[in-house]
């Protein structure tokens with residue numbers, strides 16, 4: 001049977017007295033987009049860089065396409081986009097991509113790839129003169145130019161403008177359609193929900209939840225509104241159909257769960273009117289990955 005794109009078991013990484021990874025386990029299937037989600041310092045970059053062979057683990061096993069990360073044959077089969085670094089400051093954008101392409105047997109066309117990522121006009125710009133977002137897009141291009149079987153993208157859209165973000169999303173979609181396995185880290189829930197087949201939420205170096213975006217968020221809808229913090233919800237709860245729940249999370253944000261329909265909506269708005277509460281942004285929607293994370297850890301993702 002074919003090995004998964006990435007398989008991690010009991011991974012531990014310490015930096016001095018601090019534990020960055022605390023027994024992390026993760027499996028990324030071939031041909032799928034796996035999003036690793038978590039707040040700052042959760043251990044995303046450490047995990048990805050161990051898989052890429054740039055850092056060594058203190059304990060645990062890691063297999064990338066069935067091999068240990070330091071195996072040299074992985075270099076031609078795995079594309080890597082780092083959060084920063086790796087490109088000489090004076091090299092011109094187009095020159096760099098052509099150079100990277102030469103290391104691969106069947107590279108994509110560098111010029112076409114630059115065009116796809118909105119960098120056609122910057123082919124002659126030295127790396128150090130490119131904006132952060134442009135540098136990032138070049139790193140993305142360099143990660144995929146060799147037609148890898150597996151690509152690691154560490155926060156590929158951080159700091160990108162909306163247009164560049166969409167170009168990146170499209171590229172990830174195409175990689176997936178071409179059967180490439182993608183492992184990406186992100187802080188953006190919408191990005192994970194939009195792109196990923198499988199989401200792994202990590203916090204403090206451990207996996208706190210995983211599944212498809214739909215299985216994590218569930219099919220149930222919620223009623224949400226914003227109002228002044230500290231409303232007493234007991235009376236509202238008494239008025240709601242049995243099986244409903246009402247909570248304030250975070251302060252000033254109210255979430256009503258249960259059978260969301262006309263009756264529940266009417267009860268909530270009547271209660272608001274009676275309490276003199278103006279419910280801002282009143283809406284009905286599915287739970288988001290952000291909510292899932294908040295429930296699991298009591299903290300927001302960013």
Ligand SMILES: Nc1ncnc2c1ncn2[C@@H]1O[C@H](COP(=O)(O)OP(=O)(O)OP(=O)(O)O)[C@@H](O)[C@H]1O
Pocket residue numbers: 015018019020038039040041042043044045046047
């Ligand atoms: N080289 C290092 N030396 C010491 N501590 C480190 C080092 N790299 C990471 N850490 C620590 O390990 C923990 C995990 O960091 P990591 O960069 O993997 O998190 P992350 O989830 O990628 O965060 P971010 O979203 O901010 O990039 C953090 O507490 C961080 O301070």
